[in-house]
Amino acid sequence: MVEDRKLAVLRAIVEDYVATEEPVGSKALVERHGLGVSPATVRNDMAALEEEGFITQPHTSAGRVPTDKGYRLFVDRLTTVKPMSAAEKRAIATLLDGAVDLDDVVQRSVRLLSQLTRQVAVMQYPSLSGSTVRHVELVSLAPNRLLVVLILSSGRVEQRLVDLDAEIGEDDLASLRSRVSRAAIGERIADAITALQALTVAPAGQRTRVAVLPVVTTLVEAMSDHRSDERVVVGGTANLARFGDSFDTAVRPLLEAIEEHVVLLKLLGEAGSGGAITVRIGHEGPYQELSATSVVATGYGPGEQALATLGIVGPTRMDYPGTMAAVRAVARYVSRILDEA
Amino acid sequence: MVEDRKLAVLRAIVEDYVATEEPVGSKALVERHGLGVSPATVRNDMAALEEEGFITQPHTSAGRVPTDKGYRLFVDRLTTVKPMSAAEKRAIATLLDGAVDLDDVVQRSVRLLSQLTRQVAVMQYPSLSGSTVRHVELVSLAPNRLLVVLILSSGRVEQRLVDLDAEIGEDDLASLRSRVSRAAIGERIADAITALQALTVAPAGQRTRVAVLPVVTTLVEAMSDHRSDERVVVGGTANLARFGDSFDTAVRPLLEAIEEHVVLLKLLGEAGSGGAITVRIGHEGPYQELSATSVVATGYGPGEQALATLGIVGPTRMDYPGTMAAVRAVARYVSRILDEA
DNA sequence: ATTGGCACTCAGCTGTCGGGAGTGCCAGTC
DNA sequence: GACTGGCACTCCCGACAGCTGAGTGCCAAT
Numbered sequence: 001m002v003e004d005r006k007l008a009v010l011r012a013i014v015e016d017y018v019a020t021e022e023p024v025g026s027k028a029l030v031e032r033h034g035l036g037v038s039p040a041t042v043r044n045d046m047a048a049l050e051e052e053g054f055i056t057q058p059h060t061s062a063g064r065v066p067t068d069k070g071y072r073l074f075v076d077r078l079t080t081v082k083p084m085s086a087a088e089k090r091a092i093a094t095l096l097d098g099a100v101d102l103d104d105v106v107q108r109s110v111r112l113l114s115q116l117t118r119q120v121a122v123m124q125y126p127s128l129s130g131s132t133v134r135h136v137e138l139v140s141l142a143p144n145r146l147l148v149v150l151i152l153s154s155g156r157v158e159q160r161l162v163d164l165d166a167e168i169g170e171d172d173l174a175s176l177r178s179r180v181s182r183a184a185i186g187e188r189i190a191d192a193i194t195a196l197q198a199l200t201v202a203p204a205g206q207r208t209r210v211a212v213l214p215v216v217t218t219l220v221e222a223m224s225d226h227r228s229d230e231r232v233v234v235g236g237t238a239n240l241a242r243f244g245d246s247f248d249t250a251v252r253p254l255l256e257a258i259e260e261h262v263v264l265l266k267l268l269g270e271a272g273s274g275g276a277i278t279v280r281i282g283h284e285g286p287y288q289e290l291s292a293t294s295v296v297a298t299g300y301g302p303g304e305q306a307l308a309t310l311g312i313v314g315p316t317r318m319d320y321p322g323t324m325a326a327v328r329a330v331a332r333y334v335s336r337i338l339d340e341a
Numbered sequence: 342m343v344e345d346r347k348l349a350v351l352r353a354i355v356e357d358y359v360a361t362e363e364p365v366g367s368k369a370l371v372e373r374h375g376l377g378v379s380p381a382t383v384r385n386d387m388a389a390l391e392e393e394g395f396i397t398q399p400h401t402s403a404g405r406v407p408t409d410k411g412y413r414l415f416v417d418r419l420t421t422v423k424p425m426s427a428a429e430k431r432a433i434a435t436l437l438d439g440a441v442d443l444d445d446v447v448q449r450s451v452r453l454l455s456q457l458t459r460q461v462a463v464m465q466y467p468s469l470s471g472s473t474v475r476h477v478e479l480v481s482l483a484p485n486r487l488l489v490v491l492i493l494s495s496g497r498v499e500q501r502l503v504d505l506d507a508e509i510g511e512d513d514l515a516s517l518r519s520r521v522s523r524a525a526i527g528e529r530i531a532d533a534i535t536a537l538q539a540l541t542v543a544p545a546g547q548r549t550r551v552a553v554l555p556v557v558t559t560l561v562e563a564m565s566d567h568r569s570d571e572r573v574v575v576g577g578t579a580n581l582a583r584f585g586d587s588f589d590t591a592v593r594p595l596l597e598a599i600e601e602h603v604v605l606l607k608l609l610g611e612a613g614s615g616g617a618i619t620v621r622i623g624h625e626g627p628y629q630e631l632s633a634t635s636v637v638a639t640g641y642g643p644g645e646q647a648l649a650t651l652g653i654v655g656p657t658r659m660d661y662p663g664t665m666a667a668v669r670a671v672a673r674y675v676s677r678i679l680d681e682a
Numbered sequence: 683a684t685t686g687g688c689a690c691t692c693a694g695c696t697g698t699c700g701g702g703a704g705t706g707c708c709a710g711t712c
Numbered sequence: 713g714a715c716t717g718g719c720a721c722t723c724c725c726g727a728c729a730g731c732t733g734a735g736t737g738c739c740a741a742t
Contacts (some may be wrong), residue, residue, distance in 0.1 A: 025704050025705085030705095039716090040706095040716055040718090041714085044715085058723070060705070060721090061703065061705055061722050062704070106722050135482055139480055147476075147492075149480065149488065157500055236600070237599060238593075238596045238600045239591070253581040255374070257580060259579045364735090366734065366735050378685090379684070379686075381685055381686070388736090388737080398736085401691050404734080404735065475711075
């Protein structure tokens with residue numbers, strides 16, 4: 001069938017171009033792939049593909065190069081995400097299992113992802129909003145000074161110091177502690193915030209009153225603190241060195257984006273939940289300056305819910321199937337680890 | 342005096358080369374600086390300077406370029422660190438004063454430093470080893486599970502979970518808490534470790550025994566944890582884009598170094614204490630691959646002691662006086678903030 | 683010690699030219 | 713109607729040559 005072959009040609013062009021970095025011509029194409037037709041035939045197909053906007057030639061008498069639209073079609077219809085090899089899976093598992101805390105998990109994941117894909121890896125910290133409160137602790141450091149510790153299901157631990165206007169005794173502290181715990185533990189962040197705020201208006205023992213407001217305020221602040229939501233870790237910038245050729249179009253804007261974590265977050269976009277992998281190719285992304293780069297990302301988090309996003313950023317010319325596989329694999333393992341913790 | 346003029350010529354060459362990025366010739370030199378002699382004379386001096394190894398020419402019939410040795414002489418003898426302007430000082434102060442916690446201080450400092458110098462800024466977290474223990478807290482999360490919190494004078498807070506083999510009551514916990522506090526609080530890390538370890542051999546109440554060992558082990562681990570010592574924050578990588586020309590000699594190796602925090606730490610080197618600023622030029626550094634880059638660094642920390650190091654990494658061709666001034670200024674303000682906290 | 687003059691060197695730009703890869707089109711074949 | 717071989721055409725790219733200008737080293741004169 002003609003249509004089928006045209007797609008095969010597109011696939012071949014993408015694969016060859018990704019591998020060689022050079023515009024690929026009709027002759028090389030029939031040689032390297034067993035297309036079973038002559039170069040002339042392929043040329044006709046190529047002309048049609050170009051007509052439809054899937055490929056272009058940088059200049060007359062050069063080979064063809066996929067356009068963003070071409071990559072898009074390739075990713076959507078011509079790609080089966082190839083599973084990772086058993087050895088790779090084992091490597092991922094052992095590396096990530098060695099992590100000691102959340103920070104470490106994130107660090108290792110980013111490093112791993114960047115090594116697997118040989119691209120710049122980006123990972124958002126598990127966001128607060130989707131997770132639940134696992135534990136709240138109030139510790140008296142001094143008669144009028146408390147340490148508030150908040151442990152979330154995402155593994156995140158936040159601690160804040162609270163200065164009180166008056167002193168508070170151990171007994172009152174214990175009572176406050178239990179009331180706060182009862183209100184918040186097990187709840188999702190949003191619900192916990194409402195429940196906690198209710199405490200401030202409910203009638204309270206005279207003695208604990210002095211502590212309720214500041215403690216609740218601090219907790220709510222810690223819970224809704226968007227600074228942690230925005231925390232992003234980047235790794236594998238050294239991989240930028242690999243495409244030193246397209247320095248101005250690819251490397252420079254990416255370097256600038258990496259500095260601005262807000263930009264990175266926007267780039268990662270909304271987490272595709274349920275194992276879906278988002279691929280944004282070139283101009284499809286939100287930033288014009290980054291029209292030479294693609295993003296491959298997916299959501300992750302404990303229990304199938306996508307608490308946050310991780311992925312990679314790289315040139316549009318990249319090995320999409322392999323990259324998608326790596327991103328998916330890492331996201332899965334990280335999610336599993338967060339599950340266990 | 343002839344020697345004096347030779348030095349003036351060297352200074353002029355360095356300044357011009359830093360400004361223009363181009364080899365500087367005798368004619369341009371006498372024009373741009375009021376040397377009051379003819380180009381021919383300058384040429385003689387240049388020949389002498391080249392003889393002595395302070396400058397070199399990339400090829401015959403090109404202007405001169407300073408060598409590492411030339412920069413060295415320039416930094417050692419021809420530079421007075423120019424103080425920052427009042428406006429700059431104010432900007433630094435206000436920006437850093439807005440920081441809410443240690444993480445934030447570090448983040449802001451790095452960003453600030455990279456903006457001031459337009460180089461890649463590197464900052465080591467205040468190291469544990471020099472600081473003292475401010476507070477230790479043991480929190481019971483479950484009958485056989487503790488949260489250990491360690492607060493250091495550097496502002497750093499470490500928390501660890503400890504699982505016990507048996508349950509421990511509130512009373513026993515309180516007693517353990519006070520014993521641990523007595524041993525550690527106010528001590529420098531090294532001393533605290535010894536004191537804590539003494540607790541494990543001292544006779545202890547039967548009941549607390551089950552908790553002493555794991556708690557002390559965890560604390561000691563947290564204190565001597567080299568991972569935190571090695572924590573390094575990098576900012577301003579976007580500035581690498583500015584020297585896109587020397588991509589292979591400067592940008593690529595630096596990108597690789599930035600990935601390896603251990604390498605960065607070694608690069609920063611020992612903190613020059615007491616306000617001294619360390620300048621490592623090109624090959625003087627520990628890594629051959631980074632022979633095209635210089636490091637300007639200094640120690641910082643509360644109360645004049647150099648707990649950690651901060652500085653910048655950039656091409657050997659950089660504005661040393663300005664950079665040194667910025668590094669010194671930021672280090673001072675950060676130290677002051679740590680003092681207050 | 684300094685200077686003006688002069689011959690020399692060489693990077694870098696410009697223009698020219700041939701080779702080669704790749705294309706588009708057309709006429710012929712199955 | 714789909715495929716193919718042939719052919720003329722386009723245009724990038726590297727090599728080569730010539731020129732220019734900045735910069736140098738050296739020397740004789742002051």
